[in-house]
Amino acid sequence: MTVPRLRSAALATVVLVAAGSAVAPTAAGAAPGAPGAPRYSAGAASAGDPYFPDQGNGGYDVQHYDLTFSYDPANRFMDATATITAVATQDLDRFDLDFRGPEVSAVTVDGHAHGFSRHGQELVVTPRPKLKTGHRFTVVVKYAGVPGPVTDPDGSIEGWVPTDDGAFVVGEPQGTPAWLPTNDHPTDKATFRFTATVPAGLTAVGNGQLLSQKTRNGWTTFVWDSTEPMATYLATITIGTFVVTESTTSGGIPVYVATDPRQVSGSAAAVAQIPRMIDFFSTLFGPYPFASTGAIIDRAPEVGYALETQTKPIFSSPASVGTMAHELAHQWYGDSVSPERWSDIWLNEGFATYAQWMYTEYNGGASVSQTFNSGSNYGRAASSPFWQIVLADPGPEEMFSNIPYNRGAMTLHALRGKVGDDTFFRILRGWAASHRYHHAGTADFIALAERESGRDLTAFFDVWLFQKGKPTTW
Numbered sequence: 001m002t003v004p005r006l007r008s009a010a011l012a013t014v015v016l017v018a019a020g021s022a023v024a025p026t027a028a029g030a031a032p033g034a035p036g037a038p039r040y041s042a043g044a045a046s047a048g049d050p051y052f053p054d055q056g057n058g059g060y061d062v063q064h065y066d067l068t069f070s071y072d073p074a075n076r077f078m079d080a081t082a083t084i085t086a087v088a089t090q091d092l093d094r095f096d097l098d099f100r101g102p103e104v105s106a107v108t109v110d111g112h113a114h115g116f117s118r119h120g121q122e123l124v125v126t127p128r129p130k131l132k133t134g135h136r137f138t139v140v141v142k143y144a145g146v147p148g149p150v151t152d153p154d155g156s157i158e159g160w161v162p163t164d165d166g167a168f169v170v171g172e173p174q175g176t177p178a179w180l181p182t183n184d185h186p187t188d189k190a191t192f193r194f195t196a197t198v199p200a201g202l203t204a205v206g207n208g209q210l211l212s213q214k215t216r217n218g219w220t221t222f223v224w225d226s227t228e229p230m231a232t233y234l235a236t237i238t239i240g241t242f243v244v245t246e247s248t249t250s251g252g253i254p255v256y257v258a259t260d261p262r263q264v265s266g267s268a269a270a271v272a273q274i275p276r277m278i279d280f281f282s283t284l285f286g287p288y289p290f291a292s293t294g295a296i297i298d299r300a301p302e303v304g305y306a307l308e309t310q311t312k313p314i315f316s317s318p319a320s321v322g323t324m325a326h327e328l329a330h331q332w333y334g335d336s337v338s339p340e341r342w343s344d345i346w347l348n349e350g351f352a353t354y355a356q357w358m359y360t361e362y363n364g365g366a367s368v369s370q371t372f373n374s375g376s377n378y379g380r381a382a383s384s385p386f387w388q389i390v391l392a393d394p395g396p397e398e399m400f401s402n403i404p405y406n407r408g409a410m411t412l413h414a415l416r417g418k419v420g421d422d423t424f425f426r427i428l429r430g431w432a433a434s435h436r437y438h439h440a441g442t443a444d445f446i447a448l449a450e451r452e453s454g455r456d457l458t459a460f461f462d463v464w465l466f467q468k469g470k471p472t473t474w
Contacts, residue, residue: 001172001305001306001307001308001330001348001349001400038091038130038132038133039091040091040092040093040130041090041091041092041093041094042059042092042093042094042095043057043058043059043060043090043092043094043095043096044057044058044059044096045057045058045096045122045124046058047183047185047187047188049185049341049342050341050343051173051341051342051343051395051396051399052173052174052342052396054098054120054121054122055098055173055174055184055185056098056183056184056185056187056188057095057096057097057098057122057183057185058089058090059088059089059090059092059095060086060087060088060089060092060095060137060183061086061087061089061183061188062084062085062086062182062183062188062190063085063086063087063190063191064083064084064085064190064191064192064193065082065083065084065085065180065182065190065191065192065193065232065235066082066083066084066085066192066193066195067080067081067082067083067180067192067193067194067195067237068080068081068082068083068194068195069081069082069194069195069196069197070196070197070198070219071166071167071196071197071198071204071239072198072199073162073163073165073166073167073198073199073202073239074199075146076146076147076162077144077145077146078102078145078146078147078179079144081140082141082180082181083138084139084181084182084190085136085190086136086137086139086183087134087135087136087137088131088132088133088134088135088136088137089133090133091130091131091132091133092127092130092131093126093127093130093131094124094125094126094127095124095125095127095131096122096123096124096125097122097123097125097139097141097177097181097182097183098121098122098123098177098181098182098183098184099118099121099122099123099141099143099177099180099181099182100121100150100159100177100178101143101145101147101177101178101179101180101181102143102144102145102146102147103143103144103145104116104118104123104141104142104143105142105143105144106140106141106142107123107125107139107140107141107142108138108139108140109125109127109128109131109137109138109139110127110129110137110138111138112127112128112129114126114127114128116141121177123141123181125139127139141181147159147160147167147178147179148160148161148162148178149161149175149178150174150175150177150178152173152174152396152400153396153397154396154397154398154399154400154401156303156304156305156400157302157303158170158171158172158173158174158175158178158303159171159175159176159177159178159179160175160178160179161300161302161303163240163298163299163300164299165202165239165240165241165260166198166202166238166239166240166241167238167239167240168238168240168298168300168303168314168316169235169236169237169238169239169314170236170303170307170309170314171232171233171234171235171236171307171309172233172234172307172308173233173342173399174233175233176232176233176235177232180232180235182232183232184232184233185231185232186231186232186233186338186339186340186439187338187340187439188231188232189229189230189231189338189437189438189439190229190230190232191226191227191228191229191230192206192207192208192224192225192226192230192235193208193223193224193225193226194206194207194222194223194224194237195221195222195223195224196221196222196224196237196239197219197220197221197222198219198220198222198239199218199219199220200215200218200219200220201220201241202220202239202240202241203220203222203239203240203241203242203244203258204220204222204224204237204238204239205222205224205236205237205238205239205242205256205258205296205312206222206224206226206235206236206237206238206312207224207226207230207234207235207236207309207310207311207312208224208225208226208227208228208290208291208292208310208311209224209225209226209227209254209291209292210222210223210224210256211223211224211225224237226310226311227291228289228290228291228310228336228437229437229438230310230335231310231335231338231439234308234309234310234335234338235309235310236296236309236312236314238258238296238298238314240258240260240298240299241260241261242258242259242260242261242296242298243258243259243260243261243264244256244257244258244259245257245259245271247275248275249274249275249278249279249288249293250275250279251278251279251282251288253278253288253291253292253293254291254292254293254294255274255275255278255292255293255294256292256293256294256312257271257274257294257295257296257297258294258295258296258297258312259271259295259297260297260298260299262299263297263298263299263315263317263318263319265318266317266318266319267297267315267318267319269320269321270295270318270319270320270321270323270324271295271297271319271324273321273324273325273363274293274294274295274324274328277324277325277328277329277359278293278328280359280362281328281329281332281355281359284355284358284425284428284429285329285332285333285355285428285429285432286332286429286432286433288331288332289331289332289335289336289432289436289437290310290311290331290335290336291311292311293311293312293328293331294311294312295312295313295314295315295319295324295327296309296312296313296314296315297314297315297318297319298314298315298316299316299317300316300317301316301317303316304316304317305400306319306323306326306327307327308327308330308331308334308335308348308352310331310335311331313327313328313330313331315327321363322356322359322360323356325355325356325359325360326352326353326355326356327352329351329352329355329356329359330348330351330352332351332432333347333348333351333352333355333431333432334347334348334349334351334352336432336435336436336437337431337432337435337436337438337439337440338438338439339439339440339441340439340440340441340444341441342396342399343392343393343394343399343442344392344440344441344442345394345399345400345404346391346392346394346404346407346408346411346442346465347408347440347441347442347445348404349400349404349405349408350404350405350407350408350409350410350411350412351408351409351412351428352405353405353406353408353409354368354408354409354412354413356409357371357372357409357413368413369413372409372410372413376402376406377406377409377410378410378470380470382469382470384470386402386403386406386407387468387469387470388468388469389401389403389468390465390466390467390468391403391404391407391408391411391464391465391466392442392465392466407464410464411464411465412424414460414464414471414474415427415449415457415460415464418453418455418457418460418474419449419452419453419455423452423453426452427448427449427452427453430448430452431445431448434448442465446461449461459474460474
């Protein structure tokens with residue numbers, strides 16, 4: 001994400017599918033405590049992240065989301081069927097999905113109708129037969145109504161945000177359940193497919209590759225397929241009137257850019273540099289982690305930020321060169337490697353901001369050292385509130401302030417000076433490679449930095465990550 005984030009009714013159906021298993025579900029009533037018998041219990045209603053205690057769930061692992069829907073901006077109603085593939089990770093007699101969306105009318109599990117209830121953002125499902133560990137199961141959730149935005153602790157909005165010609169769809173950190181039942185935490189990644197039908201003349205743009213586009217009877221259907229694992233907060237299927245351009249990088253990676261006609265002129269310089277940015281970052285960070293790239297540049301003035309939606313960063317206003325570089329760098333750091341906990345957000349934003357600094361230097365602008373020492377960064381007075389937040393635990397209200405961004409980038413530049421260029425870039429490439437399509441936390445990064453440098457960096461990371469105050473020695 002990029003600052004400024006200081007930041008007629010149709011029936012919708014969601015299907016949660018889990019791919020076939022060698023272990024069949026055991027009927028309700030298996031004897032608890034008998035040798036070898038299942039011990040059924042409810043999956044946790046939370047992933048245990050203190051920043052968003054209701055976010056995520058336990059007891060299953062989602063493998064794939066497949067959402068088919070139609071959406072008409074004229075009435076803002078959605079009619080959808082989503083298929084999600086999951087595997088039980090414990091013997092389940094109940095599990096939750098995160099869902100803030102419209103009224104649910106029915107739920108089935110493996111074709112059987114079951115009871116359900118809603119409590120806050122929790123959609124609670126009670127499968128019968130119960131589900132044994134390792135079983136792959138299918139859940140169908142039917143719902144109807146108008147999806148909408150979610151307001152975050154910092155006052156910014158996300159989720160399904162209506163625009164004057166469609167919808168601006170962003171999900172960091174908790175917006176995706178506004179329109180799709182999910183296990184909404186970065187630690188449960190899955191692949192995605194979106195089949196979106198919208199009024200002819202509009203375009204629906206999603207993550208991954210466009211498989212097909214067909215118009216019939218005044219409606220156009222777009223099929224988008226994202227084959228690499230993705231955190232739910234990075235999903236988008238944004239709808240509007242767009243000018244679409246397609247190209248490739250020098251390495252042959254497809255580039256798909258959808259731009260609101262009102263934003264074309266103001267975004268032209270940034271769009272033109274997308275292939276160059278991907279090539280530059282690939283030399284520093286290792287191979288680009290996805291099969292395609294691009295951008296969605298919309299007009300959503302009430303949103304006010306850009307987000308690193310996987311394979312296609314999304315912008316609510318014209319994209320600048322610096323912001324485009326920031327969001328594309330996130331494809332390595334934030335998208336392919338996602339945070340283990342939201343307190344690890346500096347690993348997303350600090351890395352992307354530092355990449356932005358490096359691209360600025362590469363592009364003929366200020367050097368990284370000049371940016372580090374500027375009045376927006378290390379040049380701030382020691383008394384500034386900027387130094388009074390712990391970087392490795394900024395809290396939900398400050399997680400998208402400039403502290404994780406700028407101080408995170410400064411931490412990396414200070415580390416570069418500490419260990420030298422060769423070791424530093426080996427650390428960056430190792431971070432992207434060793435956690436590709438997965439998640440990791442601050443402790444993992446510290447361990448990698450110490451391993452690659454052969455040095456005890458406890459004091460260094462203590463002053464930069466875990467203490468308040470402006471670092472003076474490291």
